[in-house]
Amino acid sequence: MQADLSPVSYDDLPDWSHDDPRDVLTGFLDCADHAQTVKPHKTGSLGLQWSDFVPASQILRKSSVQDAAEARGFLERHFTPFKVVPRDGSGGVVTAYYEPEVGVARERSGPYRFAFHKRPDDLVALDMKTRPKAMDPGFAYGRRTDGAVCEYPDRAAIESGFLDGHGLEIAWARDRIDVFFAHIQGAARLRYADGTVERITYAAKTGHPFTAIGRVLIAMGEQDPETVSMQSLRTWLAENPERLDEILWQNRSYIFFRTAPVADPDRGPVAAAKVPLIAGRSLAVDKHIHTFGTPVFVQADDLTHLTDGPFRRLMIAQDTGSAIVGPARGDIFTGSGAAAGEQAGTVRNDAVFFVLVPNEAAGRVGP
Numbered sequence: 453m454q455a456d457l458s459p460v461s462y463d464d465l466p467d468w469s470h471d472d473p474r475d476v477l478t479g480f481l482d483c484a485d486h487a488q489t490v491k492p493h494k495t496g497s498l499g500l501q502w503s504d505f506v507p508a509s510q511i512l513r514k515s516s517v518q519d520a521a522e523a524r525g526f527l528e529r530h531f532t533p534f535k536v537v538p539r540d541g542s543g544g545v546v547t548a549y550y551e552p553e554v555g556v557a558r559e560r561s562g563p564y565r566f567a568f569h570k571r572p573d574d575l576v577a578l579d580m581k582t583r584p585k586a587m588d589p590g591f592a593y594g595r596r597t598d599g600a601v602c603e604y605p606d607r608a609a610i611e612s613g614f615l616d617g618h619g620l621e622i623a624w625a626r627d628r629i630d631v632f633f634a635h636i637q638g639a640a641r642l643r644y645a646d647g648t649v650e651r652i653t654y655a656a657k658t659g660h661p662f663t664a665i666g667r668v669l670i671a672m673g674e675q676d677p678e679t680v681s682m683q684s685l686r687t688w689l690a691e692n693p694e695r696l697d698e699i700l701w702q703n704r705s706y707i708f709f710r711t712a713p714v715a716d717p718d719r720g721p722v723a724a725a726k727v728p729l730i731a732g733r734s735l736a737v738d739k740h741i742h743t744f745g746t747p748v749f750v751q752a753d754d755l756t757h758l759t760d761g762p763f764r765r766l767m768i769a770q771d772t773g774s775a776i777v778g779p780a781r782g783d784i785f786t787g788s789g790a791a792a793g794e795q796a797g798t799v800r801n802d803a804v805f806f807v808l809v810p811n812e813a814a815g816r817v818g819p
Contacts, residue, residue, distance in 0.1 A: 653723070729770060
């Protein structure tokens, strides 16, 4: 295990008495609905099994939580807080992400030249049994052709036309940079000229490792590591269009999407936990360590532009991401649209993480 869980009290959670975790309880029940009617969430290495959460979810369904105090009271009665302490002595880090909104056309025409693709039929999920021995064990996907499995063509190949003529285009955007950042976020809202809005969410990827272009540009001396942000990256790319292939193709990973309606404009996309995200409350975590549906309190005292003061609030683990690695690592979902993007783009702050463990499991996962 990569971390120890150190028991604390609710008094040790800064500003706990001022937090309003009612939306977290909504997200918790969303996860419970999926786990009980579709498929239980996988157990992370911290040892929390979804069955540990069932008693609390059953009680919550029968409860009437009217205000913030009652929400906190429910959690205090049924969960025990633990601090996440990485065994390697590293500190925690929190970032943020959002759901972009992109203007698109249904057909390729004029400036609408950059496609969002759905999953190809020859893309197959791999595991230890089906992955060829010669293939990097990090590949979760490959291409099946003539009965064999090989690496799927990467971003450079696809953007150079590998998928042309296969009818996989969902929609066409004007701006290649918009498409790239939708890949980074793993979802987007597509807005058509007739006012129609639909959502695309992650369906699969080529399997190649994710490479952060921010790190690439820092290594080239093109970005300052102290000030690099999504906004600074977008500005650099817009000012250097002749270098887009050089930079974007270094991230060989390519994302495929599926379409979904925007049933509730106030909720985010359905993410890795198979439930809709909640702006300001959903957290992407390392799914190998944390179990989806776990309430996670995040303390990031230097992060002040998302809330009125230091970021100290309860979140719900509902998503994951290639760059979210480690026990004390989280990615805050800030919402949908340009304003949410402005909020998310500059977040990279030191953070302390606490998990709320169902009382039934506290004795098992604690020291």
